[in-house]
Each structure stands twice: as structure tokens, then as C-alpha cells.
Amino acid sequence: MAGGATSVWATARLVAAKDLRVERRSRVVVNQVLPFAALVMVLFAFALDADAVLERTAPGLVWLGTIFSLLIVVQRSFAIETADGALDALRVAGVSPPGIFLGKSFALAVQLFVLEVLLVLLAIVLYESELDAAGAVLLVTTLVPATTGLAFVGTLYGGLAAGTRGRETLLPLLLFPVVAPVLIGATRATEAALGAGGAATDEGWPWVGMLVIFAALFGVGGTLAFGPLVEE
Amino acid sequence: MEPAVASSGPVVELDDAVAVLGRFPALAGVTMSVERGEIVLLRGPNGAGKTTLLRLCAGLLPLARGSGSVVGCDLSTQRDTIRSRVGLLGHSNGLYHDLTVRENVQFWGATVGATADEIQASLERMGLAARLSDVAVGRLSAGQKRRTALACLVARRAQLWLLDEPHAGLDAAGRDELDRTLHAAVAAGATVMVASHELERAGGLATRIVDVVGGQAGPPRSDHDGGSL
Numbered sequence: 301m302a303g304g305a306t307s308v309w310a311t312a313r314l315v316a317a318k319d320l321r322v323e324r325r326s327r328v329v330v331n332q333v334l335p336f337a338a339l340v341m342v343l344f345a346f347a348l349d350a351d352a353v354l355e356r357t358a359p360g361l362v363w364l365g366t367i368f369s370l371l372i373v374v375q376r377s378f379a380i381e382t383a384d385g386a387l388d389a390l391r392v393a394g395v396s397p398p399g400i401f402l403g404k405s406f407a408l409a410v411q412l413f414v415l416e417v418l419l420v421l422l423a424i425v426l427y428e429s430e431l432d433a434a435g436a437v438l439l440v441t442t443l444v445p446a447t448t449g450l451a452f453v454g455t456l457y458g459g460l461a462a463g464t465r466g467r468e469t470l471l472p473l474l475l476f477p478v479v480a481p482v483l484i485g486a487t488r489a490t491e492a493a494l495g496a497g498g499a500a501t502d503e504g505w506p507w508v509g510m511l512v513i514f515a516a517l518f519g520v521g522g523t524l525a526f527g528p529l530v531e532e
Numbered sequence: 533m534e535p536a537v538a539s540s541g542p543v544v545e546l547d548d549a550v551a552v553l554g555r556f557p558a559l560a561g562v563t564m565s566v567e568r569g570e571i572v573l574l575r576g577p578n579g580a581g582k583t584t585l586l587r588l589c590a591g592l593l594p595l596a597r598g599s600g601s602v603v604g605c606d607l608s609t610q611r612d613t614i615r616s617r618v619g620l621l622g623h624s625n626g627l628y629h630d631l632t633v634r635e636n637v638q639f640w641g642a643t644v645g646a647t648a649d650e651i652q653a654s655l656e657r658m659g660l661a662a663r664l665s666d667v668a669v670g671r672l673s674a675g676q677k678r679r680t681a682l683a684c685l686v687a688r689r690a691q692l693w694l695l696d697e698p699h700a701g702l703d704a705a706g707r708d709e710l711d712r713t714l715h716a717a718v719a720a721g722a723t724v725m726v727a728s729h730e731l732e733r734a735g736g737l738a739t740r741i742v743d744v745v746g747g748q749a750g751p752p753r754s755d756h757d758g759g760s761l
Contacts, residue, residue, distance in 0.1 A: 306642070306643060306644065306645050310645075311643065314639065314642050314643065318628065318631070318635075318639050321631060321635065322628055322630045322631060325630040325631065325668070326630045380628060380629075380630065383629060384624050384625050384626060384627050384628070384629060384677075385622065385623075385624025385625065385626050386624075386626045386627065386628060388622075388624065388626065389624070389626025389640075390626075390643075391592075392590055392592060392615060392620045392626075393615060393616065393619075393640070393643055393688060394591070394612050394613075394614075394615030394616040395643050
């Protein structure tokens, strides 16, 4: 009866499946985070009560809503690990930290993607944004690296803050400055996709490239750094 | 799957082991040996180094001086391997409260590639296979959660169980249940080290007592009960 550690990818699949199963049971994202994000969009509509302003700012509001919601989803993702010492237990059990990082990032990305789709739909309905076929291709292509990057950053900093006191207030201080490039890049690309402010679709692709680089950097960096961070 | 621990030779062997927390030597030259199948009670006051000794044996702390091996692996160079072969249960259970008992055991078992049969056997050994297996852990009593955590250790094929105050928070029935569980684990080939302040309860469980005082471990002092039970 000897234990044998599983591979990084097997661990990642295991952790992602576990996190998504926990969400399916608890329905915190569905019952709390999605309504929160929708409320933020409605409140923006009340605050900026002018169609032209809303149509122009819709892409930025979508991504601001995403980043506010990211904070809640990340805190929830690590709350389930720290509530009964599971994160410590994973560390004690010698479970691959890169596998944990990738698994939690994947589960986070899935939840964020659903959230972003909702927010874009709300922007189209509430803010009267328009989306043509070329814009839809750009938008979907934007969502993938932006979501992946946010998930990597969220998991990295969520793990860092998980063991600290005052993590609820520490996490936004750590997270918001780091995700600023995603906010800027994803907003510009989404502006191009929705044609906000007269932006052309072609203008969005360079920003997608930046989002891909951001996601790759944090994917590699997070995979390498997560173990030492959690160990500390 | 990694090889099982050698059936001969000590499961834990420490020689002048020193472990440092910050700059403080929490263990100041521990020499001790634990044989396969023993239940060793670590006894001592708060801050004596009991938990540090368990964490050292779990591969969570580096050796600052001395030498040692746990489940046949060197404590200086094979700590990652040691972690995958031992189970440390502290004040927390390491469970996911939204998942069922079975799902928790499946998850922890899967971290070492346990088969469905092994998961089922773990549940059965802890008496969790029937009524409780599909209950969310968040709805269990403290004793049932503890039992689930121990089932996870079984599913992880832990060869050495390191338990820090395992009776804390359990009622009388839960404590009896825990003791039966530990005896069953030993019967199945595990070795157990228990740190506890509840001497009457844990002393009755143990096959040997080790006093931990001032970061050093040794046979029971004369003001306590005898060591070999």
C-alpha cells in the first residue's frame, strides 16, 4: 500500500473536475455571481443614462463587470480550499502544485467564460450594442485569451492571498493592478468587435495578440511560481 | 504506483534531528525509532515540539541537522516522496463540504491513482459505504467528518498516519469510533503517531509512549505512566 503521485495533467483534470462539481452543487456562481454581474450592468445603465454614452462605453463596462466578478469567483475558489484546510492537505499530500494551479485556473476560466457571455448579451440588450459576423469572430477570439489570462492571474494571486489575514481586502489590491493590461486590451478589442465609437473590426486584432502574450506569461509564470507561493 | 515500504526496518528513524522554525530550534536533537504497526503517543506540554515532530515526519519541514528516514525515504533528499506516502491529520479535516463523502474519498484517492475498488474498500473500512456515502460532508457530525478524513487517508494508501489531537471535538461515541479506526488501520499494515493532550484516551490507544519536552524526545519520564503498554 504505497501512494504514487499522479502527473501534472492528471492532477489538473482532477482539480478542475472537483472545482466544477463543487460549483454545480453549491451554485454560488449561478445564484450569486451572475446576478451580481447583471446588477452591475443595470446600475451602469442607470448611472450613465444616455444611449450614446452607454453604446460608447459598453465594452469597458463589460470588462469592469467581469473583473469585479472575478474577485468574487477567485475568493470563492479558494474559500472552498481553506474552509477545512484542504489546500494545506493538498500540500501535505504532495499533490503537484502546477497541477493544482492549472486545474483551478481551468475551472475558473469556465466560470468566467459563462459570466462574460452573459455580460456581452446584457450589453447588447441594455446598451444597444451591435455585433456583426466579423465582430462576433473577433469577440470570441478576444474572450478566450482574456479569460485564460484572468483565470491564471486570479488563481496565482488567490493562492498567494489564501493563507493571509485580511485576504478579502488584500486580494483586490494585488489583483486589480495586475489585470489592468487585460482590462485595456480586452476593452479595446471588444470596442472593435462591437464597433463602439466607430472603431473598425481590424483594430481589435493587435489587442488580441497582447492578450495572448499576457495569458502565456502568467500561465508559465503561475505554473512555476504556484508551488513556492503556496509552500510559503 | 510506488513500491510499498519495506516490511523490515523502522518506519521512522531519526538521529539527532534538529528542525528550526524561524530561528527557533523547535526540535533540538531528536533520536527515535518507530517500528511498523506501532501506535506511538507523543506526550508533552504545549510548545514542546510534538506538532513539529509530526510535520518533520510528514516531510513538511527540512532537517536543519542530523539525519532521518520516513517510510524508507531520506528526510533530507526525498521529502516529496515522503509526503505522498504519509497522511497528516491536524485540527482540520481537509474535506470539501459541498461534496459527498464518496466524492471526497474519490478525490483524495485519485491523487495517488487509487482504483474504484480501493475507494470502495476505504469507505467500507470506515463504515461509510452505506447510508453516509452520498451525504454532503457539510451535513455530517464532527465524528463523521473525522471518519471521512481517515477514509481519505486509507484511500491515499498512507503508510504512516500522523495525527495531531485526533480526539479533539469528538464526543464519546466519536472517540470510540476513532480508536477502532486506528486499530483497524494498524491491522491493515499502517503505523500511527499521535500527538495528544488527552492522555487517558490516547494512552489507552497507544502501544508506546514517547515524551516530547523542550524539543527533545525520549522514553516516558518517571512522573508519568510507563512507556510500553
